[in-house]
Amino acid sequence: MTSTQQAVPRERSVRRVADGGGSAVAVDTIVVDYGGVLTNPLVETFVAFAELAGIDAGDLAQAFMAATERHGETPMAALETGAITERQMVDRILAELPEGAGRILADGRGFGELWFQGRTPNEQFVSFLRALRRDGYRIALLTNNVREWEPLWRAQLPVDELFDVVVDSHKEGVRKPDPAIYRILLDRLGTTPQRCLFVDDTEENCLAAAEFGIGTVRFADTGSAVSEISALLHRPVAVTVGAVGGAL
Structure with missing residues (x-):
């Protein structure tokens, strides 16, 4: 996070999303995967x-x-x-x-x-996350990634501008779907699972998050992911997405 972000507090949005038991919980943090979500498949x-x-x-x-x-x-x-x-x-x-x-x-x-x-960035989904951030949601990145590749992937994304928290497997010594990395994420965010919505293109990673009580969206393409997230947050779709979705 940049010093500018730290100096300018943002009003946090809260939307109520029904959990598996039908009760309403406050979601104010969107956690996303990197490869296959913020990039082409x-x-x-x-x-x-x-x-x-x-x-x-x-x-x-x-x-x-x-x-x-x-x-x-x-x-x-x-x-x-x-x-x-x-x-x-x-x-x-x-x-x-x-x-x-x-x-x-x-x-x-x-x-x-x-x-x-x-590997190319998914600009449409990044734009959607920017819109969520402007609405007051916290945005976090939970990525299985590589020490030697950090300069490469960071060069493709507005990391400091977009993410409040980045949890990177190579720095933690553990990767998704190991439960330990989800604990690290929640600790780093200082929040509860029920306040998070997790977006990943891999089923086992989504299942592991769900075991913690984190709501999940399985990413298949940009259009359907934006629609599903927006529906869960009771929020109108704020960006135009093409039929190609994640294959940008």
Whole structure:
């Protein structure tokens, strides 16, 4: 948060959203995921990365699965908790690829550099979050992310302007859907689960949040997410969203 944000208090909006038991609770904080919500879908980034790296997308997917079996967790999971470096993650993937594949990565081209060439910000959803913030809602980011990629993803988003709190897995040493990261989020916000609404494109992450009593919206595309959030908050849709939704 910038010093300007700290110096200018905002009136906090409160909307009442029915929980699973039908009772009304005050929601004043919207928590969002990064990849696939504030960006284009993961599958688009993955396919673009494979093409840029000169790797067959099917071979790359198989390499990730083989590395997961060999090491007991997905390479991305280990990277996102800071357990391994980007270089170590790349080496795990290269070891499972057909001979000669991934030469660009083997020659030292950064995984993140190529990954972010296929990753674009979801400007429409960012605009919607800005409108919520102007209405007085707190906005928080809960992301599984990578130490080496922090300058890259922060360069794509107005992080200091938009978010009151950022909880990043690599800094916490734990990632979604581990319950510990949701506890960290709530502690950092200084709030209760019932006052939060969580938006994520992954079902297991939404289910984990729901276990805490946090209301959830499963993100499929921008248009439907904006409509669902607005309905839950009893708020008119304030931005125009196109049919392509999250695939921006």
